[in-house]
Amino acid sequence: MTRSDLVEELAAQFGQLNQRDAEQAVKTILDAVSDALVRGHRIEIRGFGSFAINHRQPRIGRNPRSGESVQVPSKRVPHFKPGKALREAVDNLKADDSSAAQQPKIA
Numbered sequence: 001m002t003r004s005d006l007v008e009e010l011a012a013q014f015g016q017l018n019q020r021d022a023e024q025a026v027k028t029i030l031d032a033v034s035d036a037l038v039r040g041h042r043i044e045i046r047g048f049g050s051f052a053i054n055h056r057q058p059r060i061g062r063n064p065r066s067g068e069s070v071q072v073p074s075k076r077v078p079h080f081k082p083g084k085a086l087r088e089a090v091d092n093l094k095a096d097d098s099s100a101a102q103q104p105k106i107a
Contacts, residue, residue, distance in 0.1 A: 003030075037078055047085040054079040 001009075003026065011022035036043050037053060044050040053076050061072040082090070 045083070047083050049080055049082040049086055052079050052081070053077070 007019065007022045007026050010025060011017050011019050014022070017025070033043055033051060037051060040053060042050060042052045056075050056077060058074040059072050061070050062068070063070055
């Protein structure tokens with residue numbers, strides 16, 4: 001699902017929202033999540049999951065082309081941990097389900 005798919009789904013679910021309003025709503029939510037992560041805050045959406053920042057320690061890596069050892073610096077990376085309801089919904093999908101494009105509804 002892409003951002004534009006999300007906007008279309010939001011507009012379809014809420015008849016009073018047109019495409020422009022739905023786009024603004026999606027942009028506002030994603031900006032709020034991004035801003036909170038940049039400030040180092042954790043975001044928890046019950047039943048869906050949580051977003052946090054993980055710190056990766058510096059390490060020695062290897063250049064795959066030359067085989068030479070290289071120093072990889074430490075960095076902070078965004079991390080998503082799915083909630084229990086989302087994990088269970090995904091786990092209940094059948095492996096042989098030919099309609100993989102249909103997404104499960106999460107309450």
